[in-house]
Amino acid sequence: MNKRLIIEGVWLVTTLVVMALILYPIYRFEQGFEFYIFNIASIFVLITFTRYIFLLHHSFLFRNKWMKGILFFLCIPIFFFILEGVFRFRVFMDDFGVNTLYAHLDFQLQKNMGMYTRNEMIFFGIGALISSIILPFRLIIATWRDINNKNI
Numbered sequence: 001m002n003k004r005l006i007i008e009g010v011w012l013v014t015t016l017v018v019m020a021l022i023l024y025p026i027y028r029f030e031q032g033f034e035f036y037i038f039n040i041a042s043i044f045v046l047i048t049f050t051r052y053i054f055l056l057h058h059s060f061l062f063r064n065k066w067m068k069g070i071l072f073f074l075c076i077p078i079f080f081f082i083l084e085g086v087f088r089f090r091v092f093m094d095d096f097g098v099n100t101l102y103a104h105l106d107f108q109l110q111k112n113m114g115m116y117t118r119n120e121m122i123f124f125g126i127g128a129l130i131s132s133i134i135l136p137f138r139l140i141i142a143t144w145r146d147i148n149n150k151n152i
Contacts, residue, residue, distance in 0.1 A: 004060045011051060019043045022120060029113050030101045035092075035121065038085025042124040045078060049131035053138050061139075063146060068139045079132040086125040093118060 022043060026033060052059055052071075061067050092098075098114040105113065 002060070004058065004062060007058055008060050011048075015044060015047045018047065022124075025113065026117055026120070029105060029109070030117075031104060033101055033117075035085060035089050038082065038089065039121060039124065041078075042082055042085065042121070042128040045082060045128040046124050046131055049075075049128070049135045053131060053135055056138060056142050061142075065143055065146060068143050072136045072139045075132045075136045079129060082125060082128045082132065086122070086129065089121050089125070 019040060023036070023039065026039075052061065056062065061071065098118045099110050101117065102110040102113045
């Protein structure tokens with residue numbers, strides 16, 4: 001089996017474990033949290049795209065121009081999906097407040113979980129947006145290097 005596919009599988013499992021650890025406190029205490037899809041997508045995109053930005057030569061995309069091209073064009077809808085999630089979460093925070101998700105808890109835990117949820121959603125959302133902007137440029141550079149190295 002290809003070494004890069006094994007590394008990709010290990011990274012996928014690691015990403016899923018990190019995602020579960022990050023989302024567990026929200027899942028445990030919330031009531032009516034409707035942003036799981038955006039949150040899961042943001043965490044996955046941030047970790048995966050950041051890994052591709054810095055460690056592309058260790059991924060299955062290394063010499064695969066077609067997959068780089070597909071991922072290049074997938075960055076556009078991914079960016080807008082994450083952007084919509086961040087905006088919807090900001091509107092929810094402005095209209096209702098994050099603490100309404102934890103109204104059944106005592107005040108200190110409600111405050112802590114509200115701050116955790118807000119910071120986590122904004123951190124991973126904005127990080128995913130930034131990485132989905134940078135990754136296409138990295139893919140273009142990597143493809144350009146592949147083409148130029150084969151012609152020499």
